[in-house]
Amino acid sequence: MSVEDLKISSLYSVEGKVAVVTGGGSGIGTMIASAYVQNGVRVYIASRKEKQLKKVADALNKIGQGSCHYIVADVSTKAGCDALANAIKEKESKIHILVNNSGAVWAAQYSDVPESEGWDHVMDLNVKGLFYLTVALTPLLEKDSTKLDPASVINISSVASLIAVTQVSAPAADNYGLWSYHTSKAAVNHLTAQLAVTLAKKNIHVNAIIPGLFPSKMTAFAFSMKGANVGKGLPTGRAGSAQDMAGLALFLASPASAYITGACIPIDGGSTIRVAKFKASM
Template sequence: MQKELFNIENKVAFITGGGRGLGRQIAEAYASSGCHIAVCSRHLDQCEETAQYLEEKYGVKAKGYSCNIQSENEVNELVNQILSDFGQIDILVNNSGATWGAPVEEMPLEAWEKVMNVNLTGMFLVTKAVGKQMIERRSGKIINIGSVAGIKAEPPEVLNAIGYSTSKAAVHHFTKDLARKWARHQIYVNAIAPGFFPSKMTKHVLAERGEEIKKHNPLGRIGDDHALMGAALYFASPASDFVTGQVLAVDGGSTL
């Protein structure tokens, strides 16, 4: 029973920002379950290295692609290429993200716009392109990567990135709204809101305040390389077939 509930063998997952960090962790969780993997980011070398690693370790088909998800033309071309290479996309993980740390009164407009364009517009463009074939097939799992920053307001000493926080709150509502719109097509849309994990985005904050952040976390720690995998597998698999429009915080209890 458990194996059937979490079975994604021979499914195809497309993960944006999948060449490193949390995206790569999710890609590995899926590949270890027999799922074929397409990963993209602006850094083709990272995506190709990740794809090669997954193919060699787990024996699945995996390919890396380069894409600027802020460009509708590039997104549409990429999705068509993935469909040509794999035949279908069963699971979409919108993981690409950007941030910019600065006090509100000093944040440049271009910084705000960059964060919004990647975290929201890019997610919209990818979801729109992938969603069309999911609607045709009347099947699909979409997992958006939000953040606890979009659930609670942190003091500026911990997180001073209002564009990022605002965009992630919008990701959560996008998830709920789209889940309502596409439920009729048998497409499930859920979100994961990670707490603090080691990543390029959090490197500076954790270096300066990591011990204090751990001290205020109910579980007394930050996320590790495996903490997100279970939630990602749950939302991608039949185990979540009666769950849509939900935002799951994977944060050690920091939003309590």
């Protein structure tokens, strides 16, 4: 009988691919960009903050095997998404991976959520921008993609999309909540499924990563307050690391995940099953 090539070096290889990572200048975006660069991918990171982008790109370019480049962009508007896509098109004729990671959060009291910053900006960046950038880069994702090695769109959601607890745990934040953030991330999950159905025929697969507690700007307060104890209340007893995020991001960008699309995959140390168990016991 013939033996298929099931070696890790084939199934999980991303070497030579081209990736775009929005919000790549910090947090989870930088973790994913680093994983790709270290495994031979040419990565374009994008956000509004050039100084931050340059710092990350310079650091990643020192580690090889791939390379990191940056583009200053605002993906909260269709025009900004189109401008970023056009900048990519000037440099590349094909991309293999799009990571929609840029996001915003806004905390406020229930009776005092500002419309523009509290709802419009959060939904624009977290949902609308994700859609329009994917649309704008679809031609580059579709080109030369195959059923066994499809292009990959990876949307970064949050465990906030799966739970209804909105209260903020921080000083001077009594009765503050994240209504728009939780709602926007639930929308990301559903949009992921819609895009997966729409783009499958183009050999573009769309999945979402649902992170729990990872170091980022949004979780900086928790990490600063709890230090080494952060994440100890989770079933796994710790917070997520760059290695954890890299493993999933590499899998979803490699041929190993070629039969997966429309999936929303929690990477949360068991936090969602803990909440589900708690609710079931009430």
